[in-house]
Amino acid sequence: MKILESQDVKLVPLSAEHEAEFVRLANIPEINCRVNKPLLYTNTHFAEQLEKLQKSKSSFVWMIEQNAKIVGVINNASGRDPRVFQGGYWIDPACWGKGAASTALVLVRDFLFRECGAERVQAVVEPDNLTSIRVLEKCGYQCEGLLKKFYPSVNRGLIDVIMYAVVK
Ligand SMILES: CC(C)(COP(=O)(O)OP(=O)(O)OC[C@H]1O[C@@H](n2cnc3c(N)ncnc32)[C@H](O)[C@@H]1OP(=O)(O)O)[C@@H](O)C(=O)NCCC(=O)NCCS
Structure with a gap:
């Protein structure tokens, strides 16, 4: 995995040294309620996630740095078809509100199209997550519609989401 950079945002591949910050972020209520993580995300969860990531050739996780400070996380992975990627960010x-998510998403989107053979990069978002919808639309993702009981949330069963995608 490689470092991706713009003027003020740097994406650093996840490694063991990020454990404390990753776990801290995953347990912030405003983040935990929106990303598919256990209600209490532990160091054991982190170790399992890192091990899985290190074995995979088609999954990416980066810590987002803005002006040399860690501010968040962005991930993406292909599933059954290596040309189709899906990911998230927090x-x-x-x-919030300083462009970190949008800048990171553009860096990842371009990397996947340029270097990973992506033909479709998608994201699902809950209908009431207006900030994330704005981020996706700013980054060129198009709304493809509401999918009812589509997404298996760890804590809330199957939830409704809107599918957004950008295609090559
Ligand atoms: C979604 C999230 C990642 C956005 O991060 P961020 O770094 O603040 O995003 P950006 O600064 O790049 O862009 C935010 C945009 O949303 C806009 N926005 C903020 N609140 C909004 C609201 N209630 N309704 C509509 N737009 C809103 C901002 O004005 C900005 O758009 P602009 O640049 O046109 O002004 C952040 O809110 C977050 O971590 N939320 C919890 C986790 C989450 O929801 N992840 C996504 C799961 S799909």
Whole structure:
């Protein structure tokens, strides 16, 4: 996995040294309620996730740095078809509204199309997550519609989501 950079945002591949910050971010209520993580995300969860990631050739996780400070996480992976990717992102609420998520998403989107053979990059978002919808639309993702009981949430069963995608 490689470092991706723009002017103020740097994406650093996840490694063991990020454990404390990753676990801290995953347990912030505003983040935990939106990303598919256990209600209490532990160091054991982190170790399992890192091990799985290190074995995979088609999964990516980066810590997002903005002006040299860690502010969040972005991930993406292909599933059954290596040309189709899906991912998510989260930012420390203390750093919301400064463009970190949008800049990171553009860096990842371009990397997947340029270097990973992606033909479709998609994301699912809950209908009431207006900030994330704005991020996706700013980054060129198009709304493809509401999928009812589509997404298996760890804590809330099958939830409704809107499918967004950008295609090559
Ligand atoms: C979604 C999230 C990652 C956005 O991070 P961020 O770094 O603040 O995003 P950006 O600064 O790049 O862009 C935010 C945009 O949403 C807009 N916005 C903020 N609140 C909004 C609201 N209630 N309704 C509509 N737009 C809103 C901002 O104005 C900005 O758009 P602009 O640049 O046109 O002004 C962050 O809120 C987060 O971590 N939320 C919890 C986890 C989450 O929801 N992850 C996504 C799961 S699909």
